[in-house]
């Protein structure tokens with residue numbers, strides 16, 4: 001996977017499915033090129049065609065009607081990558097101040113790439129099933145009156161126990177696609193491991209907790225190892241492999 005001069009991904013042999021759904025929800029960057037990436041999850045039920053439909057819906061913007069949100073890329077559970085904006089502009093994925101690559105920005109959207117991952121996020125076990133947001137038929141009711149909504153029930157095996165509670169698992173194909181994507185971005189923009197690891201939660205906690213502990217603690221470190229080279233342990237135990245890949 002490569003990035004062309006206009007900031008769009010271009011697929012190569014063996015790459016994941018890649019489609020463009022250009023959005024109007026963009027603005028200028030405050031740097032000549034993006035300085036890092038912020039990972040997000042979509043939350044909600046998802047499912048076949050969910051990600052593509054989400055990318056389509058985000059192409060236009062009706063003030064006062066649509067949620068003012070956008071992102072550059074969305075990686076579906078099946079590994080497909082949907083690009084909504086070129087990396088030469090900013091998108092509306094965080095909207096908070098913060099420090100990126102050692103520089104402070106009033107709005108980090110002006111200096112970062114936003115990547116959404118299709119994932120149901122935090123889950124709740126209610127009875128013998130697990131549910132994703134908004135969990136209930138009547139979420140506004142007092143707790144003792146709430147009834148789980150079967151529409152938001154997920155397969156039990158997707159629920160992963162973490163030190164922060166139950167969360168939806170990411171798929172292997174999604175992890176592989178995120179790796180291909182990050183490799184293209186990091187090589188094009190000269191990113192380090194550090195600027196490739198921001199999460200929405202780092203800039204808007206406790207309001208936002210995405211991309212969640214599974215991505216932060218387990219999946220992303222593996223992706224970073226593949227893109228930037230493995231940790232000291234791996235190279236020490238297998239010196240023959242040192243210097244390869246990357």
Ligand SMILES: [Zn+2]
Nearest residue numbers: 040041200210
């Ligand atoms: Zn987010």
